[in-house]
Amino acid sequence: MSSSAEQIRNWNGPAILGYGFRPFFLGAAVFAGVAMAVWIGALAGLWIIPSAFGPIEWHAHEFLWGYLSAVVAGFMLTAVPNWTGRLPIVGHPLALLWSSWALGRIAVFFSAGLPPLLLAGLDLLFLALLISMLGREIVAGRNWRNLKVLAMVGTLLTGNAVFHLENLSGEALSQGYGIRLGIGSAILLIAVIGGRIIPSFTRNWLARRAPGRLPEGFSTFDKAAIGLTAAALLLWVARPGSALAGILLLAAGAANLLRLARWAGWRSLSEPLVSILHAAYLFVPLGFLLVGSAALWPEQVPPSAAIHAWTAGAILLMTLAVMTRASLGHSGMPLTADRRITAIYVLALVAALSRIAAGLAPGASWLLEVAGLGWILAFLVFVAVYAPLFLKPRRA
CATH class of the missing domain: 1.20.1410 (I/LWEQ domain)
Known part of the structure; x- marks a missing residue:
């Protein structure tokens, strides 16, 4: 075969x-x-x-x-x-x-x-x-x-x-339930798959450089964190405004923050292709903390800002991180981010932070404009950089 x-x-x-x-x-x-x-x-x-x-x-x-x-x-x-x-x-x-x-x-x-x-x-x-x-x-x-x-x-x-x-x-x-179930499925996918690829890619990159702390391997803590993540998301889908959902969401946020800290992301700052994975995953616990706070204190934390920490933050950044890296690797290109790819990450990060901030400051409509422009420009640069790779045979 x-x-x-x-x-x-x-x-x-x-x-x-x-x-x-x-x-x-x-x-x-x-x-x-x-x-x-x-x-x-x-x-x-x-x-x-x-x-x-x-x-x-x-x-x-x-x-x-x-x-x-x-x-x-x-x-x-x-x-x-x-x-x-x-x-x-x-x-x-x-x-x-x-x-x-x-x-x-x-x-x-x-x-x-x-x-x-x-x-x-x-x-x-x-x-x-x-x-x-x-x-x-x-x-x-x-x-x-x-x-x-x-x-x-x-x-x-x-x-x-x-x-x-x-x-x-x-x-x-x-x-409705459908939108929440879609968002919850996406965040759980990021928690499971991100927990595989982020420490693995980080370890591979760090192992070729100066010795120091490496990401910790998958352990019982990761299993417990994923279980807590799934339980919190399930209750949020079923009863998003309940106090129990809020408490579980906050606990899942803390667990995922600790999980991220175990992957030595700060040591990868010199390579955006690796560090963007950690930055993207940071929005997972941030989303849990904001969505949980919105459930417990809805007058202080607007649900729109909370949800967009997951959507405009975790989902947008993680998908771009995966697309940029996988496309390079499977096209026979070096696994490093040049200025154009780094610009994609910066534009997407500006879009994410602006959209979350717009939810926290409803009167600042200009933040929505910045978020929309950052989003469009990020994908425009992505297409300009990667379309030639997709349209020609893989480099040997």
């Missing part, structure tokens, strides 16, 4: 279909920048989004199940062959999967004229296909321990299904 590398090299079609991360990372980045510009224009009254959802609901839905789902697909399609030793999904099956994602984005955007059940089917198709394809590979490769990662992707799909059920019943979507 040919290896994954041989399978990729033997693909004679367009280079962008030669590896799973290529179409999905590029599609996610282009979509994220355009969607933000469209949303800002809609809020400014320049045009109307022809969606069945309101502007805020469309923005939240497409961040989770448009942008994030595409990044998750790119990551999983790249990681699963390494986990299982089986051939990667390339070529026409990959094109079919990407097309189902693009079809979902078109359907949601023009959903004002679609029957709700048809809309739900078109939108849910992508993640259902992804889970089916990856599940087959994981089972065939007998890689049982990574089924839990696929189950978390299934929870992301479930959140989207709940969102559509709430739409059918006429419930308030922006405050």
Whole structure:
């Protein structure tokens, strides 16, 4: 049987279909920048989004199940062959999967004229296909321990299904179970996968340099922290304003902060490609602390600022960190961040901090403008830097 590398090299079609991360990372980045510009224009009254959802609901839905789902697909399609030793999904099956994602984005955007059940089917198709394809590979490769990662992707799909059920019943979507389940699934994915890749990548980078403290390995503490994280998120999804949820969220925030401190991130400041992973994960405990505080003291801590610590902070920065690094490594490029890649991180960090600050200071509307501009510029630079890598064959 040919290896994954041989399978990729033997693909004679367009280079962008030669590896799973290529179409999905590029599609996610282009979509994220355009969607933000469209949303800002809609809020400014320049045009109307022809969606069945309101502007805020469309923005939240497409961040989770448009942008994030595409990044998750790119990551999983790249990681699963390494986990299982089986051939990667390339070529026409990959094109079919990407097309189902693009079809979902078109359907949601023009959903004002679609029957709700048809809309739900078109939108849910992508993640259902992804889970089916990856599940087959994981089972065939007998890689049982990574089924839990696929189950978390299934929870992301479930959140989207709940969102559509709430739409059918006429419930308030922006405050519904579906959105919270989608956010919770994303944060749990970051906690689990981030707990693998951040200390591993940091250790590999530090081991080639001066001796000193290295990240601590996965231990019982990590298992307990992930368990507490899952429990806090589950209760937040079910009862977001309860005192017990607030207490568990604060405890999970403290646990994840301690977990991050064990990974020696301060020693990686000279390499942005590594340090951005730690900066991104910092927004996970920050989000827990803010969301927990908002549950306990809603008049002092606005829920909008709390939620955006997770979305504009942890999810945005971690996805960009993963996309920039994985794209370099699997394109045969050196694993180091030049000034352009560092600019992506700085712009995204400005966007995240500005959006959180805007929630804490509702009267400072200029912060929203800074956040939106930083977001758009970050993805514009990403596309300018990485599109050439995605559109040409891998460097030998």
